[in-house]
Amino acid sequence: MTCALETQTNEDHKTASDSFLNDIRGSVILLHGVFEPSVFDVVKSGNGNELFVMEGRPSLESAQTTCRELLRRQIKPTLIADNMAGFLFYRNLVKEVWLAYQAVDEPGALCPIGSLIVGVLAKRHNVPVYVYPASKESRLMGGQKDIFYFKGIKVAPQNIKGYVPLVEWLPKKYITELRK
Amino acid sequence: MSKRNTTTVDIKESPLFWPARLKGNTLLVLDETLIPQKLHYIKVKNTKQAVEVIRQMKTRAFGQFLVVMNTFLLEMNNAGTGLKPVPADALLNKIQKTANALNKSRPTFPFAEVTSLVVGWARQAIEQNIDIPAFVPTRINGYLQGIRGRRLERVRKIADVLKDGDRVLTHCNVSGELAMAAHLARQHSKRVHFFATETRPYFQGSKLTAWELRRLGADVTLIADNAVGSVMADKLINKVIVGSDRSCANGDFANKIGTYQIAVLANEFQIPFYVLTQPSDKIKTGKDIPVEIRNPQELLTYLKKKIVSGVVSGFYPGFDVVPHELVTEAIALDVRA
Numbered sequence: 420m421t422c423a424l425e426t427q428t429n430e431d432h433k434t435a436s437d438s439f440l441n442d443i444r445g446s447v448i449l450l451h452g453v454f455e456p457s458v459f460d461v462v463k464s465g466n467g468n469e470l471f472v473m474e475g476r477p478s479l480e481s482a483q484t485t486c487r488e489l490l491r492r493q494i495k496p497t498l499i500a501d502n503m504a505g506f507l508f509y510r511n512l513v514k515e516v517w518l519a520y521q522a523v524d525e526p527g528a529l530c531p532i533g534s535l536i537v538g539v540l541a542k543r544h545n546v547p548v549y550v551y552p553a554s555k556e557s558r559l560m561g562g563q564k565d566i567f568y569f570k571g572i573k574v575a576p577q578n579i580k581g582y583v584p585l586v587e588w589l590p591k592k593y594i595t596e597l598r599k
Numbered sequence: 600m601s602k603r604n605t606t607t608v609d610i611k612e613s614p615l616f617w618p619a620r621l622k623g624n625t626l627l628v629l630d631e632t633l634i635p636q637k638l639h640y641i642k643v644k645n646t647k648q649a650v651e652v653i654r655q656m657k658t659r660a661f662g663q664f665l666v667v668m669n670t671f672l673l674e675m676n677n678a679g680t681g682l683k684p685v686p687a688d689a690l691l692n693k694i695q696k697t698a699n700a701l702n703k704s705r706p707t708f709p710f711a712e713v714t715s716l717v718v719g720w721a722r723q724a725i726e727q728n729i730d731i732p733a734f735v736p737t738r739i740n741g742y743l744q745g746i747r748g749r750r751l752e753r754v755r756k757i758a759d760v761l762k763d764g765d766r767v768l769t770h771c772n773v774s775g776e777l778a779m780a781a782h783l784a785r786q787h788s789k790r791v792h793f794f795a796t797e798t799r800p801y802f803q804g805s806k807l808t809a810w811e812l813r814r815l816g817a818d819v820t821l822i823a824d825n826a827v828g829s830v831m832a833d834k835l836i837n838k839v840i841v842g843s844d845r846s847c848a849n850g851d852f853a854n855k856i857g858t859y860q861i862a863v864l865a866n867e868f869q870i871p872f873y874v875l876t877q878p879s880d881k882i883k884t885g886k887d888i889p890v891e892i893r894n895p896q897e898l899l900t901y902l903k904k905k906i907v908s909g910v911v912s913g914f915y916p917g918f919d920v921v922p923h924e925l926v927t928e929a930i931a932l933d934v935r936a
Contacts, residue, residue: 436890436892439892471914472911473825474799474906475825476797476799476823476824476825477823479906479907482906482907483907483908486907486908486909486911487907487908487909490909490910490911495910495911495912496911496912497911497912497913497914498895498898498899498906498907498911498912498913498914499898499913499914499915500799500800500824500856500857500898500915501799501823501824501825502770502796502798502799502824502825502856502857502860503856503857503914503915503916504860505857505858505859505860505861505863505919506856506859506890506916506919508859508860509859509919509920532823532825532826532829533823533824533825533826533828534828535828535829535832535864536825536827536828536860536864538828539828539860539863539864539867540860540863542867543863543867566797566805566821566822566823567805567821569802569901570901570902570904570906571904572901572902572904574797574802574805574806575635575797575802575805575806575809575821576635576805576806576809576810576813577635577813578813579809579813579819579820579821580818580819580820580821581820581821581822582794582820582821582822582826582830582835583822583823583826584826584829587828587829587832588832
């Protein structure tokens with residue numbers, strides 16, 4: 420699959436994008452976090468699923484490790500920015516959500532930052548959320564500067580503050596199943 | 600806290616509030632992609648160049664509106680530089696061609712609604728046997744002055760919405776109005792703290808919103824787009840204010856990608872969600888808004904650096920649609936001529 424939709428005219432554009440969205444409706448598995456690599460052994464290419472991977476700002480480690488593991492298994496993932504998950508749900512594209520967890524307890528799971536967004540969206544759109552083991556533990560908080568740079572390039576102005584939580588608690592009401 | 604009404608205080612302007620202006624036969628358009636490094640104005644000489652600055656997102660949101668209106672002025676100036684006066688039909692044809700080109704520049708912003716005003720004024724001039732080069736520019740300039748006044752009035756309304764002690768989350772950029780309202784609120788001794796999402800992939804939240812808020816003296820904290828749930832769950836914010844690119848008759852609206860999930864989260868955590876709208880009844884519901892899907896390379900690379908190694912696909916919807924039931928209050932701008 421490729422998502423290279425170049426704008427020519429509004430009508431051409433609308434047709435191409437609508438066609439693409441229709442093709443993938445209800446087939447997207449949305450992945451977020453740094454997973455234990457063996458998790459991907461259950462993913463079979465060619466079974467109609469589209470694997471969409473969230474970037475995982477600020478480090479982008481989620482995107483880099485997940486894409487690497489999928490490419491190793493001859494599966495071509497589709498990358499989205501962290502703010503694009505809502506669009507996928509709104510258009511009924513998402514079949515299920517996979518999140519990586521660092522720890523679980525009775526009230527829920529400790530997951531990468533962004534998991535709460537996906538969990539709340541999934542609840543609203545009746546999409547199941549599965550949590551899988553993470554490959555490593557992340558720090559709880561990043562440094563302010565982490566959010567001021569992207570791939571080593573400064574993207575923020577001077578004299579502002581940054582707030583960089585790296586994990587968050589996902590209450591169990593947003594989790595469908597814990598998978599080990 | 601001061602009891603003065605916001606109308607008694609002068610409003611300090613952000614460069615993003617009015618980012619395009621005509622100077623002679625040149626349209627100067629603020630290159631928003633170069634902020635915060637520098638304030639640079641691109642020189643636009645014709646419709647083709649105007650369409651390019653829109654497509655390349657050198658300007659966006661309200662800037663697009665200004666570019667559209669001023670491009671008609673530019674083209675009428677250009678048409679009037681010959682030795683012979685241009686016949687009315689030829690001028691109307693030129694205005695219609697300009698409108699068609701602008702309408703095709705990007706799909707989500709309602710360009711046709713804006714350009715149809717100017718085409719209508721040109722037709723009106725012909726019907727009433729009035730000189731187009733005299734009538735249409737007068738109407739455009741008058742309309743722009745009216746919009747300017749109404750936007751300043753909306754800045755005051757936003758300042759009234761801001762309360763002492765508020766912690767406001769915003770997304771992308773609302774073309775100066777929020778920063779100016781923040782400054783106004785500060786003049787009234789209201790302490791307001793802003794959280795700005797960085798707004799991938801173009802970083803308008805980092806580069807524009809955080810910059811202009813800070814420039815106008817506001818306290819601002821930058822967060823990643825994925826930290827929205829965390830700041831809401833931890834009760835770090837108590838209000839959301841965003842802009843909009845297109846509105847529907849039922850109150851649904853389109854705005855920068857990421858707005859829908861913020862609205863859903865705000866609803867989940869019972870946080871008031873405000874949107875700045877330009878009401879229109881041309882489209883019934885949000886389902887009918889054409890959402891621009893942009894080139895995924897804009898997402899997969901940043902300044903030619905790849906985000907991940909290997910050959911992966913990317914998907915870059917430029918906008919979200921937000922259903923009206925997620926909106927607490929729309930702070931509307933009347934854009935009728």
